[in-house]
Amino acid sequence: MGPWRHFYRGAMAAQPGSEPATAERPLALATGASRGIGAAVATALQPTHRLLLGGRDAGALAARTAKLPGARAWPVDVTDPAALRAAVAEIERLDVLVHSAGVAELGTVEEAAPSAWRRNLEVNLLAVVELTRLLLPALRAARGHVVVINSGGGRNARPGWGPYAASKFAVRGFADALRAEEEPNGLRVTSVYPGRTDTEMQRAVVAGEGGEYDPRRFLRPESVAAAVRTAVLATPDAHLTELILRPTL
Template structure:
């Protein structure tokens, strides 16, 4: 049985990935921001285990995980959670920069650092669900794109550093995907939201699990997923 830990199981891509892993009989650990959220996730995903740690406060992740029983090994660590606030650079306050970078970049770096022993033991796979904004920064997307450009750098550096330990690192770059985050983006853009125009979260979940399930003689380093219509 494979063992996985993922963030972002509350909705969208993360919800689909979590359920698919459970449906096939794998052991699934879900990171929740607090105890109430952890209980909610356990109620939703039968058989899932939870850990409590707030991605918005990455400096406390070490303390939080240090007071909980962790999986002994990990076959995959899946970074799927993320936040977005659109706005022009001239109008973006420091709090938005700090909050965005904390959840989208610093917390994945810290969580990966803390769980590397378990990943090395299993020669596991780390998947960073990035964004098209991690490849191109458009107007009004400055803070989000900066966090995702940084996430790409994190993945590239980690891949080189962990090669000797057999840990594979994959970055997935989805285009616009029909998730609650995308609905929020449309509201911020003042645009009507039609989920049928965008990638289904199930399609991105398939890309994520393809990277996880690839035979050990190969690694998928980067996957770009774009709307097909």
């Protein structure tokens, strides 16, 4: 049995009268966890979960895991099906899967390049579908929970946001279909729709729009993470299917 399998299966036992040992906590995997909303989600879940932090930047993941006891880096390109299959091979049981990795390549229907449509769909939809599909046995084993970080763009399409909105509407449909199929197997599926959030991606979007960046206008990543934690820690009789967050300003 390799060291990763030991981490996944949680073989350590807590001492009588003590808090549960780290290895006894449920296991959560968050993609896009090196920064932004994904990193905030990891921090929010750390007190109650063991963590696998997914992302492409191994250095950034290492720095993040160093701050979160009970966390392991899970460096993988979610758009690489072969890499995904190899990365999930030893995950036998998974309690929480949070899809936070995403891109936002914008443009009008007339002007957006085909590559922008493909890139949005590849990361925001197809990677979510494939990772979930590969992990379904592990999620079913745990009667687990899938959380999809969607966007306001997954409910309302704005001019100039066509490629991104199309991918987010599509992943909304995926989450709805997954919920309908897997709820009888004990899985919960939550779509989270945050408004514009203070992240590096948002800074790039505002710069592309030619606007002035004011973080006070946006949600904080920690606020979105708190919503995810609420859904994940809901009592067994409750299934929070959709959560919508908007900035107060």
